[in-house]
Amino acid sequence: MSQQFPPGWTDAVRGAASPDEATRAKALGVEPRKCFRIDEGRISESRRRGSRRGAAGRHALKNLPPIEED
Secondary structure (H helix, E strand, O other): OOOOOOOOHHHHHHHHOOOOHHHHHHHHOOOOOOOOOOOHHHHHHHHHHHHHHHHHHHHHHHOOOOOOOO
């Protein structure tokens, strides 16, 4: 028994395999999700925070005694 596919079904399959979320949603017949963007201020603040934490760790490691190898 063969299955009957509607005309244009290959386009829908290609759209569903697309990396673009809006194209996938359109091909599958659902509403695309809203795109939440992260502003540059939050990214730069995160970088500064990470830099401070890294510097604090390097500063703490300076006070440790040297490793003595046998």
